[in-house]
Amino acid sequence: MDLGLRDKVAIVTGGSSGIGLATARAFLAEGAAVAICARGEARLQAAAAALRALPGARVYARACDVLQPNQVRAFVDGAVAALGGLDVLVNNAGGGRFSTFADTPDADWRAELELKFFSIIHPTRAALPHLRARGGGAIAVVNAVLARQPETHMVVTSAARAGVLSLTRSLANEFAPFGVRVNSVMLGTIESEQWRRRYREAATALSEAEWLADIARDRGIPLGRFGTPEEVAAALVFLCSAPASFITGATLDVDGGVHRYV
Numbered sequence: 432m433d434l435g436l437r438d439k440v441a442i443v444t445g446g447s448s449g450i451g452l453a454t455a456r457a458f459l460a461e462g463a464a465v466a467i468c469a470r471g472e473a474r475l476q477a478a479a480a481a482l483r484a485l486p487g488a489r490v491y492a493r494a495c496d497v498l499q500p501n502q503v504r505a506f507v508d509g510a511v512a513a514l515g516g517l518d519v520l521v522n523n524a525g526g527g528r529f530s531t532f533a534d535t536p537d538a539d540w541r542a543e544l545e546l547k548f549f550s551i552i553h554p555t556r557a558a559l560p561h562l563r564a565r566g567g568g569a570i571a572v573v574n575a576v577l578a579r580q581p582e583t584h585m586v587v588t589s590a591a592r593a594g595v596l597s598l599t600r601s602l603a604n605e606f607a608p609f610g611v612r613v614n615s616v617m618l619g620t621i622e623s624e625q626w627r628r629r630y631r632e633a634a635t636a637l638s639e640a641e642w643l644a645d646i647a648r649d650r651g652i653p654l655g656r657f658g659t660p661e662e663v664a665a666a667l668v669f670l671c672s673a674p675a676s677f678i679t680g681a682t683l684d685v686d687g688g689v690h691r692y693v
Contacts, residue, residue, distance in 0.1 A: 435673025437462030445524035447478040453660035464489035466510030507557040517561035547591035567610025569671040603680030612679035619686025653688035
């Protein structure tokens with residue numbers, strides 16, 4: 432299937448590893464140009480070098496803290512100047528915070544809410560004029576099933592994710608007249624360096640695959656395994672593509688069936 436992304440320009444925040452890097456790679460495979468950002472300069476440049484090694488790849492990379500609006504604006508404007516425009520924004524930056532209500536101080540609440548909201552608000556604010564200048568485009572937000580299925584051990588992140596779900600739908604409604612679609616993916620448990628680090632720390636006799644499979648069973652994931660960054664990337668790229676041109680304000684669960692909501 433032709434996704435209609437050839438010669439389009441996509442920005443991916445948090446693009447130096449994991450889901451962000453896999454998403455950048457997937458856009459390049461479809462013939463799009465890609466701009467990535469991350470806070471760590473060394474890892475970002477290593478990721479950019481790997482992407483540029485792909486056939487025909489056009490890649491722009493710049494270190495950027497998505498919580499700093501001036502840095503975000505400079506990154507987006509630099510990407511547009513280098514790559515010739517902007518058609519897609521993937522808001523991917525952000526992680527998770529493990530804590531219950533009882534052991535979460537005010538500072539952690541503020542930090543998590545700021546990260547989850549402003550990692551979307553700043554890039555979207557910077558990108559929107561460029562998307563409108565192209566006559567429309569697509570924004571995709573990486574969210575989590577926690578938005579609809581909160582966990583007590585992740586109370587701050589669950590609350591923030593629920594707010595992000597509402598924000599995404601609000602943006603979809605507001606931007607629709609401009610031809611800018613806004614959708615999100617709702618993640619379950621995805622393989623990551625964090626999980627690989629936990630495996631090493633566990634010092635188990637099990638292989639990594641066996642250890643992860645045990646955790647998947649404990650978590651009740653119907654497909655019996657973790658997802659991969661590439662599977663998330665495929666969903667994000669589809670939502671930003673021409674075949675998804677009548678989809679906005681939607682969520683796509685990429686969670687192995689673990690969600691219990693209807």
